[in-house]
Amino acid sequence: MTFLRLREDIKCVFERDPAARHTLEIITCYPGVHALLLHRLSHRLWNLRLKWIARLLSNLGRFLTGIEIHPGAKIGRRFFIDHGMGVVIGETSEIGDDCTLYHGVTLGGTSWKKGKRHPTLGNNIIIGAGAKVLGPIHIDENARIGSNAVVVNNVSSGATIVGIPGRPIEQKEGDFEQESVLNPSGEFQPYAEVASLAGSRNNNTESIDQLTQEIAAKLDFLRERIEIIEAKTDKK
Template identity: 70%
Template structure:
């Protein structure tokens, strides 16, 4: 059947930290079961026993919730994590060391015969719920984000996200000032990474950029006024890194008590 079943099992240890023993993988991983069934179905399909191949694939679908057409070509060390709802079409081609998560569809966009499903090069990862449609090429090492709908080629090493799928632009080195301001005020953009764009984080990052520009303009204006002989009055703005941030209710209560006020007094005064 072309490839050793042992590789299909061993690759699980590399990509799933929950995997503990070979016996556990053999008995409880539907993604591994589906791949093993497919190896047999694909061999039967190529041998001309197409009806028997379809029956075997249908049994695998019933047992695992994963539907792989016997005509699909799948490379070595292929891993389907969780697996429920995965659909792989007849003319799909998957390279070595690829990983698919649950809900992924490698589907077609037309009813015409011929190549109508995607081709995945080596080391491609497709996130949960993603749809990769049509006779397109996903380059080596590419990543498809969860719930993305990809209908165009993805270059090697690129990451595609969204509906329709779009390529993520790598983060620029010029964003250092943004990181510096965010660090001063104790904000990390919701923990968003450069490969996972978040609309809220993007909006706040734009605000940080605006603050940086305004600070530079204010500094330039103050320097110009000093040169004109205008003395600066009291009320110097403290630097951000010297500001104390109150983060708990206990700290708020201590501040109220230190000032001679309590929440109850404030409520009465109102």
């Protein structure tokens, strides 16, 4: 079973990372694979109630890979963490099959109370770099979460979420938000620009231009007033 899982892990890396060249490279050079293998062992120890040893092993994995996966987290098959640095997966997180996480992703909790406090991911989920998925929420299958999004509410099946706070985008042709996270063939781009930030930048630019025009108009008004006052002074 373990060997079969390892073969699946290696195969899914080839499918999702065009930089992967051969099996030896994946086994020796991919921290996401290393973190997953260590998690499977620590998760077994956790379920055997050897929790201190499990935590020790998971901390060793964090030291070696830069990826923190709590041994209590439940992770499905063909799970891929690309690049990996800064990924955090909390204790009560549940991840389905065929999911992909990019670097800087957090599956975090929003409560100090024990019990379910981390996200549940369905099958075939992609979460872009730097995104934060927080609380005991459900991300349904085939959903996509854009880079740097902050998601605190449930996400429906097949939805694409962007922005802070995260919100679904409508799949309309020519829509800026859609174009920012989908390439011309309609594929999700995990490194795409966060649409809300880009839109915010455009709005800020317009606001600055408007303020500049208002300031220039007021300066012109002040110059006219000064000229009038100077003219009256000269007459006296």
